[in-house]
Amino acid sequence: MARIELTHVTKRWNGFYAVEDLSMVIEDNAFVTLLGPSGCGKTTTLRMIAGLETPTTGKITIDDMVVFDSDNGINIPANKRRVGFLFQNYALWPNMTVFQNIAFGLGNIKESGAHVNDKDEVEIDPTGKSPVRKLTKNEIKRVVDRVSAIVKIKPFMDRYPSELSGGQQQRVAIARTLAPGPRVLFMDEPLSNLDAKLRLEMRSELQRLHLSTGSTFVYVTHDQMEAMTLATRICLIDNGLLQQYEEPLTVYNRPNNLFVADFVGNPAINFIEASGTQNGDKLNLEFLNGTKGTFSTQGGLDIDAWYAEDDKKEAARKAKAEEAARKPGYVEKTNKDHPFPYHIAKIDEITAEAAHTVTRNDYIIGVRPEFIHISENGPIEGEVFSAMPTGMETTLKISIGNFLLTAVVFGGMTYKIGEKVRLGIGGDNIMLFSRENGRRIANGSVTI
Protein backbone atom coordinates (compact mmCIF):
# COMPACT_ATOMS: atom_id res chain seq x y z
CA MET A 1 0.00 0.00 0.00
CA ALA A 2 1.47 3.30 -0.90
CA ARG A 3 0.70 6.82 -1.91
CA ILE A 4 3.34 8.54 -4.00
CA GLU A 5 3.78 12.26 -4.34
CA LEU A 6 6.06 14.07 -6.77
CA THR A 7 6.65 17.77 -6.22
CA HIS A 8 8.34 19.85 -8.92
CA VAL A 9 10.51 16.96 -10.05
CA THR A 10 12.91 17.75 -12.86
CA LYS A 11 15.50 15.54 -14.48
CA ARG A 12 17.82 17.04 -17.03
CA TRP A 13 21.05 16.03 -18.64
CA ASN A 14 22.77 19.37 -19.30
CA GLY A 15 20.13 21.30 -21.27
CA PHE A 16 18.07 18.25 -22.16
CA TYR A 17 14.99 18.10 -19.93
CA ALA A 18 13.81 14.48 -19.83
CA VAL A 19 11.25 15.38 -17.15
CA GLU A 20 10.31 18.99 -16.46
CA ASP A 21 8.70 20.25 -13.27
CA LEU A 22 6.46 17.25 -12.74
CA SER A 23 4.03 17.40 -9.82
CA MET A 24 1.54 14.61 -9.30
CA VAL A 25 -0.02 12.39 -6.68
CA ILE A 26 -0.41 8.66 -7.21
CA GLU A 27 -3.09 7.60 -4.76
CA ASP A 28 -2.76 4.49 -2.64
CA ASN A 29 -3.96 1.41 -4.54
CA ALA A 30 -4.12 3.32 -7.84
CA PHE A 31 -3.22 1.80 -11.17
CA VAL A 32 -1.55 4.65 -12.98
CA THR A 33 -0.23 4.35 -16.51
CA LEU A 34 2.44 6.66 -17.81
CA LEU A 35 1.75 7.17 -21.49
CA GLY A 36 3.47 9.12 -24.23
CA PRO A 37 5.60 8.85 -27.36
CA SER A 38 9.05 7.32 -27.37
CA GLY A 39 11.56 9.47 -25.52
CA CYS A 40 8.99 11.60 -23.67
CA GLY A 41 10.34 10.68 -20.22
CA LYS A 42 8.20 7.77 -18.99
CA THR A 43 11.01 5.43 -17.99
CA THR A 44 12.95 8.28 -16.44
CA THR A 45 9.93 9.22 -14.29
CA LEU A 46 9.52 5.64 -13.14
CA ARG A 47 13.21 5.21 -12.39
CA MET A 48 13.25 8.39 -10.31
CA ILE A 49 10.37 7.23 -8.13
CA ALA A 50 11.99 3.84 -7.77
CA GLY A 51 15.37 5.28 -6.83
CA LEU A 52 17.30 4.11 -9.89
CA GLU A 53 17.76 7.62 -11.23
CA THR A 54 18.54 10.76 -9.25
CA PRO A 55 16.33 13.75 -10.08
CA THR A 56 18.07 17.05 -10.72
CA THR A 57 15.63 18.87 -8.44
CA GLY A 58 12.37 18.20 -6.64
CA LYS A 59 10.90 16.05 -3.93
CA ILE A 60 9.41 12.54 -3.92
CA THR A 61 7.56 10.88 -1.06
CA ILE A 62 6.27 7.32 -0.77
CA ASP A 63 3.67 7.13 1.98
CA ASP A 64 5.10 9.38 4.66
CA MET A 65 8.69 8.64 3.79
CA VAL A 66 10.58 11.33 1.90
CA VAL A 67 12.68 9.23 -0.47
CA PHE A 68 14.16 12.13 -2.38
CA ASP A 69 14.51 15.83 -1.63
CA SER A 70 17.05 17.91 -3.50
CA ASP A 71 16.74 20.82 -1.05
CA ASN A 72 17.55 18.70 1.98
CA GLY A 73 19.95 16.26 0.38
CA ILE A 74 17.74 13.22 0.97
CA ASN A 75 18.14 10.27 -1.40
CA ILE A 76 17.01 6.88 -0.07
CA PRO A 77 18.54 4.03 -2.11
CA ALA A 78 16.25 1.86 -4.23
CA ASN A 79 16.56 -1.23 -2.05
CA LYS A 80 15.27 0.70 0.97
CA ARG A 81 12.17 2.04 -0.82
CA ARG A 82 10.33 -1.32 -0.74
CA VAL A 83 9.31 -1.12 -4.36
CA GLY A 84 9.21 -3.83 -6.99
CA PHE A 85 10.11 -3.64 -10.67
CA LEU A 86 9.11 -5.46 -13.73
CA PHE A 87 10.96 -4.44 -16.83
CA GLN A 88 10.50 -5.24 -20.46
CA ASN A 89 13.54 -7.50 -20.34
CA TYR A 90 12.67 -9.30 -17.16
CA ALA A 91 15.44 -11.90 -17.69
CA LEU A 92 14.80 -14.91 -15.49
CA TRP A 93 17.86 -16.84 -14.33
CA PRO A 94 18.13 -19.61 -16.94
CA ASN A 95 20.00 -21.99 -14.65
CA MET A 96 17.46 -21.77 -11.84
CA THR A 97 14.07 -23.44 -11.58
CA VAL A 98 10.88 -21.40 -11.34
CA PHE A 99 10.91 -21.91 -7.57
CA GLN A 100 14.51 -20.74 -7.27
CA ASN A 101 13.86 -17.73 -9.48
CA ILE A 102 11.00 -16.57 -7.29
CA ALA A 103 12.80 -17.38 -4.04
CA PHE A 104 16.00 -15.63 -5.08
CA GLY A 105 15.13 -12.15 -3.85
CA LEU A 106 13.61 -13.49 -0.65
CA GLY A 107 16.86 -15.19 0.28
CA ASN A 108 18.62 -11.84 0.02
CA ILE A 109 16.34 -10.01 2.45
CA LYS A 110 18.30 -8.98 5.51
CA GLU A 111 16.24 -6.45 7.38
CA SER A 112 15.23 -5.42 10.84
CA GLY A 113 12.60 -7.85 12.12
CA ALA A 114 12.12 -9.54 8.74
CA HIS A 115 9.59 -12.37 9.00
CA VAL A 116 6.64 -13.93 7.18
CA ASN A 117 3.25 -13.22 8.74
CA ASP A 118 0.24 -15.55 8.93
CA LYS A 119 -0.94 -14.31 5.52
CA ASP A 120 2.35 -15.57 4.06
CA GLU A 121 3.54 -12.02 3.39
CA VAL A 122 6.97 -10.60 4.13
CA GLU A 123 6.99 -8.01 6.89
CA ILE A 124 9.81 -5.93 8.21
CA ASP A 125 10.00 -3.65 11.20
CA PRO A 126 9.53 -0.13 9.79
CA THR A 127 11.12 1.43 12.88
CA GLY A 128 14.31 -0.52 12.19
CA LYS A 129 14.67 -1.26 15.92
CA SER A 130 14.32 -5.08 15.82
CA PRO A 131 17.38 -7.22 15.22
CA VAL A 132 18.31 -7.82 11.61
CA ARG A 133 17.05 -11.20 10.47
CA LYS A 134 16.97 -13.38 7.35
CA LEU A 135 13.96 -15.45 6.31
CA THR A 136 14.05 -19.20 6.99
CA LYS A 137 13.69 -21.81 4.24
CA ASN A 138 10.19 -22.58 5.41
CA GLU A 139 9.18 -18.92 5.42
CA ILE A 140 10.52 -18.49 1.88
CA LYS A 141 8.57 -21.53 0.71
CA ARG A 142 5.34 -20.14 2.15
CA VAL A 143 5.77 -16.83 0.30
CA VAL A 144 6.72 -18.55 -2.97
CA ASP A 145 3.65 -20.78 -2.67
CA ARG A 146 1.39 -17.78 -2.15
CA VAL A 147 2.66 -15.66 -5.05
CA SER A 148 2.85 -18.55 -7.49
CA ALA A 149 -0.79 -19.32 -6.73
CA ILE A 150 -1.70 -15.70 -7.56
CA VAL A 151 -0.10 -15.90 -11.01
CA LYS A 152 -1.12 -19.53 -11.54
CA ILE A 153 2.26 -21.13 -12.11
CA LYS A 154 2.22 -23.70 -9.33
CA PRO A 155 2.40 -26.71 -11.69
CA PHE A 156 5.70 -25.48 -13.12
CA MET A 157 7.76 -24.92 -10.00
CA ASP A 158 10.49 -27.40 -10.94
CA ARG A 159 10.85 -26.36 -14.56
CA TYR A 160 13.57 -24.15 -16.00
CA PRO A 161 12.63 -20.92 -17.83
CA SER A 162 13.49 -22.45 -21.24
CA GLU A 163 10.78 -25.03 -20.60
CA LEU A 164 8.07 -22.36 -20.27
CA SER A 165 6.05 -20.39 -22.80
CA GLY A 166 6.54 -16.62 -23.07
CA GLY A 167 3.44 -15.92 -21.03
CA GLN A 168 4.42 -18.38 -18.31
CA GLN A 169 7.88 -16.79 -18.08
CA GLN A 170 6.20 -13.43 -17.76
CA ARG A 171 4.12 -14.73 -14.88
CA VAL A 172 7.21 -16.09 -13.13
CA ALA A 173 8.76 -12.65 -13.47
CA ILE A 174 5.65 -11.10 -11.93
CA ALA A 175 5.71 -13.61 -9.06
CA ARG A 176 9.39 -12.87 -8.44
CA THR A 177 8.58 -9.16 -8.23
CA LEU A 178 5.60 -9.70 -5.94
CA ALA A 179 7.40 -12.03 -3.53
CA PRO A 180 9.13 -9.48 -1.26
CA GLY A 181 5.80 -7.64 -0.82
CA PRO A 182 6.55 -4.33 -2.51
CA ARG A 183 4.38 -1.37 -1.56
CA VAL A 184 4.52 -0.21 -5.14
CA LEU A 185 4.92 -2.22 -8.28
CA PHE A 186 6.64 -0.47 -11.15
CA MET A 187 6.24 -1.96 -14.56
CA ASP A 188 8.00 -0.70 -17.66
CA GLU A 189 6.37 -2.08 -20.79
CA PRO A 190 6.26 -5.56 -19.26
CA LEU A 191 4.07 -7.02 -22.01
CA SER A 192 5.85 -5.73 -25.07
CA ASN A 193 7.60 -9.05 -25.72
CA LEU A 194 4.36 -10.96 -25.98
CA ASP A 195 2.15 -11.66 -28.97
CA ALA A 196 -1.14 -9.79 -29.30
CA LYS A 197 -3.38 -12.50 -27.87
CA LEU A 198 -1.20 -13.17 -24.86
CA ARG A 199 -0.90 -9.44 -24.20
CA LEU A 200 -4.64 -9.20 -23.95
CA GLU A 201 -4.76 -12.14 -21.57
CA MET A 202 -1.93 -10.75 -19.43
CA ARG A 203 -3.63 -7.36 -19.27
CA SER A 204 -6.66 -8.94 -17.76
CA GLU A 205 -4.46 -10.87 -15.33
CA LEU A 206 -2.63 -7.71 -14.32
CA GLN A 207 -5.96 -6.09 -13.55
CA ARG A 208 -6.89 -9.07 -11.34
CA LEU A 209 -3.46 -8.95 -9.75
CA HIS A 210 -3.91 -5.30 -8.92
CA LEU A 211 -7.15 -6.12 -7.15
CA SER A 212 -5.81 -9.11 -5.25
CA THR A 213 -2.55 -7.52 -4.06
CA GLY A 214 -3.96 -4.12 -3.16
CA SER A 215 -0.61 -2.62 -4.20
CA THR A 216 -0.13 0.62 -6.04
CA PHE A 217 0.77 -0.02 -9.68
CA VAL A 218 2.69 2.38 -11.86
CA TYR A 219 2.81 1.13 -15.38
CA VAL A 220 4.70 2.53 -18.35
CA THR A 221 3.47 1.96 -21.85
CA HIS A 222 3.39 3.72 -25.18
CA ASP A 223 0.39 1.65 -26.19
CA GLN A 224 -2.63 3.87 -25.64
CA MET A 225 -5.01 0.91 -25.68
CA GLU A 226 -3.12 -0.71 -22.83
CA ALA A 227 -3.10 2.55 -20.92
CA MET A 228 -6.83 3.09 -21.43
CA THR A 229 -7.92 -0.39 -20.48
CA LEU A 230 -5.77 -0.91 -17.39
CA ALA A 231 -5.52 2.41 -15.65
CA THR A 232 -7.52 4.05 -12.96
CA ARG A 233 -5.72 7.21 -14.11
CA ILE A 234 -3.62 7.98 -17.16
CA CYS A 235 -0.65 10.31 -17.03
CA LEU A 236 0.15 11.65 -20.48
CA ILE A 237 3.58 13.10 -21.07
CA ASP A 238 5.07 14.88 -24.08
CA ASN A 239 8.66 16.10 -24.30
CA GLY A 240 9.10 15.79 -20.54
CA LEU A 241 5.96 17.81 -19.79
CA LEU A 242 2.79 16.54 -18.15
CA GLN A 243 -0.14 17.04 -20.54
CA GLN A 244 -3.02 15.52 -18.60
CA TYR A 245 -3.47 13.29 -15.57
CA GLU A 246 -7.03 12.03 -15.28
CA GLU A 247 -9.28 9.02 -15.58
CA PRO A 248 -9.15 7.24 -18.94
CA LEU A 249 -12.60 8.29 -20.07
CA THR A 250 -12.02 11.91 -19.10
CA VAL A 251 -8.81 11.89 -21.09
CA TYR A 252 -10.69 10.35 -24.01
CA ASN A 253 -13.68 12.67 -23.96
CA ARG A 254 -12.16 15.83 -22.56
CA PRO A 255 -8.54 15.99 -23.71
CA ASN A 256 -6.71 19.14 -22.67
CA ASN A 257 -5.23 19.68 -26.10
CA LEU A 258 -4.71 18.34 -29.61
CA PHE A 259 -1.77 16.18 -28.54
CA VAL A 260 -3.82 14.28 -25.97
CA ALA A 261 -6.83 14.02 -28.28
CA ASP A 262 -4.65 12.54 -30.97
CA PHE A 263 -2.65 10.20 -28.76
CA VAL A 264 -5.64 8.52 -27.15
CA GLY A 265 -8.21 6.63 -29.23
CA ASN A 266 -7.99 4.02 -31.93
CA PRO A 267 -8.80 4.67 -34.75
CA ALA A 268 -7.50 8.18 -34.14
CA ILE A 269 -9.72 11.22 -33.77
CA ASN A 270 -10.64 13.28 -36.86
CA PHE A 271 -9.32 16.81 -36.88
CA ILE A 272 -11.21 19.24 -39.10
CA GLU A 273 -9.96 22.77 -39.67
CA ALA A 274 -12.69 25.38 -39.40
CA SER A 275 -13.09 29.12 -39.33
CA GLY A 276 -15.71 30.59 -37.07
CA THR A 277 -17.40 33.66 -35.67
CA GLN A 278 -19.31 34.10 -32.45
CA ASN A 279 -23.08 34.31 -32.94
CA GLY A 280 -24.96 34.83 -29.68
CA ASP A 281 -23.91 32.03 -27.39
CA LYS A 282 -22.99 29.81 -30.34
CA LEU A 283 -20.25 29.68 -32.91
CA ASN A 284 -20.90 29.80 -36.66
CA LEU A 285 -18.41 27.55 -38.39
CA GLU A 286 -17.26 26.90 -41.92
CA PHE A 287 -15.30 23.74 -42.70
CA LEU A 288 -14.78 20.90 -45.21
CA ASN A 289 -14.93 22.91 -48.45
CA GLY A 290 -17.60 25.38 -47.43
CA THR A 291 -19.89 23.27 -45.23
CA LYS A 292 -21.61 25.60 -42.78
CA GLY A 293 -22.62 24.66 -39.28
CA THR A 294 -23.05 25.88 -35.73
CA PHE A 295 -21.22 24.68 -32.67
CA SER A 296 -23.11 24.94 -29.41
CA THR A 297 -22.47 23.88 -25.84
CA GLN A 298 -24.81 23.18 -23.00
CA GLY A 299 -23.97 26.27 -20.99
CA GLY A 300 -23.49 28.58 -24.00
CA LEU A 301 -20.16 29.46 -25.57
CA ASP A 302 -18.22 32.69 -25.11
CA ILE A 303 -15.02 32.58 -27.13
CA ASP A 304 -13.72 35.98 -26.01
CA ALA A 305 -14.18 35.02 -22.37
CA TRP A 306 -12.35 31.73 -22.97
CA TYR A 307 -9.42 33.49 -24.63
CA ALA A 308 -9.31 36.12 -21.86
CA GLU A 309 -9.05 33.34 -19.27
CA ASP A 310 -6.54 31.40 -21.37
CA ASP A 311 -4.40 34.50 -21.91
CA LYS A 312 -4.29 35.03 -18.16
CA LYS A 313 -3.10 31.48 -17.55
CA GLU A 314 -0.52 31.80 -20.30
CA ALA A 315 0.79 35.07 -18.86
CA ALA A 316 1.10 33.46 -15.42
CA ARG A 317 2.96 30.51 -16.90
CA LYS A 318 5.31 32.84 -18.76
CA ALA A 319 5.97 34.93 -15.65
CA LYS A 320 6.81 31.77 -13.72
CA ALA A 321 9.18 30.61 -16.46
CA GLU A 322 10.90 34.00 -16.51
CA GLU A 323 11.27 33.95 -12.76
CA ALA A 324 12.80 30.47 -12.93
CA ALA A 325 15.18 31.64 -15.65
CA ARG A 326 16.52 34.37 -13.35
CA LYS A 327 17.39 31.93 -10.57
CA PRO A 328 21.05 30.92 -10.22
CA GLY A 329 21.85 27.58 -11.76
CA TYR A 330 19.09 27.89 -14.35
CA VAL A 331 19.77 25.91 -17.51
CA GLU A 332 17.84 26.60 -20.68
CA LYS A 333 15.82 23.75 -22.12
CA THR A 334 17.42 22.70 -25.40
CA ASN A 335 14.67 20.26 -26.33
CA LYS A 336 12.24 23.09 -27.08
CA ASP A 337 8.48 22.58 -26.83
CA HIS A 338 6.76 22.93 -30.17
CA PRO A 339 3.06 23.20 -30.95
CA PHE A 340 1.63 19.77 -31.70
CA PRO A 341 1.80 19.12 -35.45
CA TYR A 342 -1.76 17.90 -35.83
CA HIS A 343 -2.56 16.02 -38.99
CA ILE A 344 -5.43 16.65 -41.37
CA ALA A 345 -6.08 13.48 -43.39
CA LYS A 346 -6.38 14.07 -47.12
CA ILE A 347 -6.37 12.00 -50.28
CA ASP A 348 -3.67 14.17 -51.80
CA GLU A 349 -1.27 15.19 -49.07
CA ILE A 350 1.58 16.07 -51.37
CA THR A 351 0.35 19.25 -53.01
CA ALA A 352 1.34 22.13 -50.74
CA GLU A 353 -1.40 24.47 -49.58
CA ALA A 354 -1.34 28.24 -49.65
CA ALA A 355 0.13 29.60 -46.41
CA HIS A 356 -2.50 30.56 -43.87
CA THR A 357 -1.97 33.02 -41.05
CA VAL A 358 -3.71 31.54 -38.02
CA THR A 359 -5.99 33.93 -36.14
CA ARG A 360 -8.42 33.52 -33.26
CA ASN A 361 -11.15 32.84 -35.79
CA ASP A 362 -9.41 29.56 -36.64
CA TYR A 363 -10.44 26.38 -34.90
CA ILE A 364 -9.95 22.65 -35.04
CA ILE A 365 -13.01 20.49 -34.61
CA GLY A 366 -12.21 17.11 -33.06
CA VAL A 367 -14.59 14.29 -33.91
CA ARG A 368 -14.09 10.76 -32.62
CA PRO A 369 -14.78 8.19 -35.38
CA GLU A 370 -17.87 6.85 -33.59
CA PHE A 371 -19.52 10.28 -33.84
CA ILE A 372 -19.39 10.41 -37.63
CA HIS A 373 -22.87 9.12 -38.30
CA ILE A 374 -23.75 7.61 -41.65
CA SER A 375 -27.42 7.98 -42.56
CA GLU A 376 -29.56 8.57 -45.64
CA ASN A 377 -30.46 12.09 -44.63
CA GLY A 378 -27.01 13.10 -43.36
CA PRO A 379 -26.21 16.72 -44.34
CA ILE A 380 -22.75 16.03 -45.84
CA GLU A 381 -22.12 13.98 -48.94
CA GLY A 382 -19.08 11.74 -49.17
CA GLU A 383 -17.73 8.68 -50.85
CA VAL A 384 -16.42 5.45 -49.33
CA PHE A 385 -12.65 5.57 -49.77
CA SER A 386 -11.90 2.35 -47.88
CA ALA A 387 -13.88 -0.05 -45.73
CA MET A 388 -12.41 -2.41 -43.14
CA PRO A 389 -14.95 -4.72 -41.53
CA THR A 390 -13.85 -6.66 -38.45
CA GLY A 391 -17.19 -8.38 -37.97
CA MET A 392 -18.15 -6.41 -34.90
CA GLU A 393 -17.70 -3.04 -36.56
CA THR A 394 -16.44 -1.47 -39.76
CA THR A 395 -13.87 1.27 -39.98
CA LEU A 396 -14.62 3.49 -42.96
CA LYS A 397 -12.57 6.19 -44.55
CA ILE A 398 -14.86 8.62 -46.30
CA SER A 399 -13.69 11.23 -48.75
CA ILE A 400 -15.30 14.65 -48.84
CA GLY A 401 -13.59 16.42 -51.69
CA ASN A 402 -9.92 16.03 -50.85
CA PHE A 403 -10.56 15.49 -47.12
CA LEU A 404 -10.72 12.08 -45.46
CA LEU A 405 -12.75 11.31 -42.36
CA THR A 406 -12.62 8.08 -40.38
CA ALA A 407 -15.90 6.63 -39.18
CA VAL A 408 -16.64 3.53 -37.14
CA VAL A 409 -19.95 1.85 -37.89
CA PHE A 410 -21.11 -0.84 -35.49
CA GLY A 411 -22.68 -4.04 -36.80
CA GLY A 412 -22.01 -6.10 -39.89
CA MET A 413 -22.85 -3.55 -42.60
CA THR A 414 -21.26 -3.95 -46.02
CA TYR A 415 -19.89 -0.96 -47.91
CA LYS A 416 -18.53 -0.79 -51.42
CA ILE A 417 -15.52 1.33 -52.22
CA GLY A 418 -16.62 4.32 -54.25
CA GLU A 419 -20.18 4.13 -52.90
CA LYS A 420 -21.79 7.49 -52.13
CA VAL A 421 -22.83 7.96 -48.50
CA ARG A 422 -24.35 10.78 -46.49
CA LEU A 423 -23.07 11.63 -43.05
CA GLY A 424 -23.44 13.95 -40.13
CA ILE A 425 -21.57 14.77 -36.93
CA GLY A 426 -23.56 13.47 -33.97
CA GLY A 427 -23.66 13.72 -30.21
CA ASP A 428 -22.51 16.36 -27.74
CA ASN A 429 -18.93 15.20 -27.32
CA ILE A 430 -17.59 17.05 -30.33
CA MET A 431 -14.49 18.98 -29.34
CA LEU A 432 -13.59 22.53 -30.25
CA PHE A 433 -9.90 23.44 -30.10
CA SER A 434 -8.10 26.72 -30.57
CA ARG A 435 -5.97 26.45 -33.69
CA GLU A 436 -3.75 29.17 -32.27
CA ASN A 437 -2.55 27.18 -29.27
CA GLY A 438 -4.06 23.69 -29.64
CA ARG A 439 -5.96 23.80 -26.34
CA ARG A 440 -9.51 22.51 -26.04
CA ILE A 441 -12.07 25.27 -25.69
CA ALA A 442 -15.24 23.25 -25.16
CA ASN A 443 -17.21 20.10 -25.89
CA GLY A 444 -20.51 20.49 -27.64
CA SER A 445 -22.48 19.57 -30.71
CA VAL A 446 -22.29 20.57 -34.34
CA THR A 447 -25.49 21.30 -36.25
CA ILE A 448 -25.16 21.42 -40.01
Ligand SMILES: Nc1ncnc2c1ncn2[C@@H]1O[C@H](COP(=O)(O)OP(=O)(O)OP(=O)(O)O)[C@@H](O)[C@H]1O
Ligand atom coordinates in the same frame (compact mmCIF):
# COMPACT_ATOMS: atom_id res chain seq x y z
N1 LIG B 1 21.67 9.05 -19.38
C1 LIG B 1 21.08 9.86 -20.25
N2 LIG B 1 21.75 10.93 -20.76
C2 LIG B 1 21.14 11.78 -21.62
N3 LIG B 1 19.87 11.66 -22.03
C3 LIG B 1 19.16 10.63 -21.57
C4 LIG B 1 19.71 9.66 -20.66
N4 LIG B 1 18.77 8.75 -20.37
C5 LIG B 1 17.67 9.11 -21.08
N5 LIG B 1 17.90 10.23 -21.80
C6 LIG B 1 16.94 10.92 -22.67
O1 LIG B 1 15.81 11.28 -21.91
C7 LIG B 1 14.63 11.18 -22.70
C8 LIG B 1 13.59 10.37 -21.96
O2 LIG B 1 14.00 9.02 -21.89
P1 LIG B 1 13.05 7.87 -21.36
O3 LIG B 1 13.83 6.62 -21.36
O4 LIG B 1 12.45 8.31 -20.07
O5 LIG B 1 11.94 7.82 -22.50
P2 LIG B 1 10.65 6.91 -22.59
O6 LIG B 1 9.49 7.82 -22.51
O7 LIG B 1 10.72 5.80 -21.61
O8 LIG B 1 10.74 6.36 -24.09
P3 LIG B 1 10.48 4.88 -24.68
O9 LIG B 1 9.01 4.78 -24.94
O10 LIG B 1 11.24 4.92 -25.98
O11 LIG B 1 10.99 3.88 -23.73
C9 LIG B 1 15.03 10.54 -24.02
O12 LIG B 1 15.04 11.53 -25.02
C10 LIG B 1 16.43 10.01 -23.77
O13 LIG B 1 17.22 10.08 -24.91
Ligand SMILES: [Mg+2]
Ligand atom coordinates in the same frame (compact mmCIF):
# COMPACT_ATOMS: atom_id res chain seq x y z
MG1 LIG C 1 11.00 3.73 -21.76
